[in-house]
Amino acid sequence: MFTGIIEEIGTVKRVQRSGSSSFIEIQAKKVLEDVHLGDSIAVNGVCLTVTHFDGSVFHADVMNETFSRSSLGSLTTGSPVNLERAMAANGRFGGHIVSGHIDGTGSITDIKNDGIAVWYTVSTAPELLRYIVEKGSIAIDGISLTVAKVTDTSFSVSIIPHTAAQTILGTKKAGDTVNLENDIIGKYVEKLMKPAEPPKTGGITMEFLAKNGY
Known part of the structure; x- marks a missing residue:
């Protein structure tokens, strides 16, 4: 979960799109201060999972679905991006509930x-x-x-x-x-x-028989 309060602007170092290996590498500073493998970082509002990192760059795998449903597919080397770490339990809720799942x-x-x-x-x-x-x-x-x-x-x-x-x-x-x-x-x-759909029943019913002339 995120709050929509941007922590820093990062810089795209590399974008690779292929059938077997699609990922993005982003240079950052603040969001890497306490990063761990598997952490979530929102990149231009898209929730991505950190798959590896060093002191200044993190790497996140990106599915084709994510590239096609968001603007991440237009990013190139040098593109600036908004970055936000997932909300800490002891943090202030400065924005609103943001899931990182782009509509x-x-x-x-x-x-x-x-x-x-x-x-x-x-x-x-x-x-x-x-x-x-x-x-x-x-x-x-x-x-x-x-x-x-x-x-x-x-x-x-x-x-x-x-x-x-x-x-x-x-x-x-x-x-x-x-x-x-x-x-x-x-x-x-x-x-x-929305009203719930009535449960489907199997077999022959009185309604079925009536509709078919019995």
């Missing part, structure tokens, strides 16, 4: 200044927009943000200078693709509100 991607369609703030408008698919509500939470490239506006085709967030400086969002431009994770609570509530 899909969006495209930045507009960036505009508003005093000290910067507004980002992101277009995305209807199946993601259904869970995005005004003043609700959204994770963009792993950053916990508050939704300021929602339309039929897009949503907008307004960020402060600190967020722009401490994450890669400040380097984004119109047309860039970003990873999106909806608030997990809304998805579970929707699932639980």
Whole structure:
């Protein structure tokens, strides 16, 4: 579990995509201070497992499914990435519940200044927009943000200078693709509100006989 509070910006050292060995290597500092094999680190909001590391670089295997469902497939050597370690039990919950399981991607369609703030408008698919509500939470490239506006085709967030400086969002431009994770609570509530399907029964029933003229 993550909170969407980015700890540092790392740098991609190597990306390899092949049928037998797909992985990413990232140079970092803070997130490696207490790292162990098997630890989870969110990379642009995608939860990855540390498979080996040294003092300045960690390696994570990446499935083809992850490359295809997120923006990780567009990363190249030198790309900056947002990094966050899994939440410690004694840590503060500064953002919102972030699982690191990306729901899909969006495209930045507009960036505009508003005093000290910067507004980002992101277009995305209807199946993601259904869970995005005004003043609700959204994770963009792993950053916990508050939704300021929602339309039929897009949503907008307004960020402060600190967020722009401490994450890669400040380097984004119109047309860039970003990873999106909806608030997990809304998805579970929707699932639980759906009526349960009646249990299937086998064999001949009175209903079956009636339908077939007996």
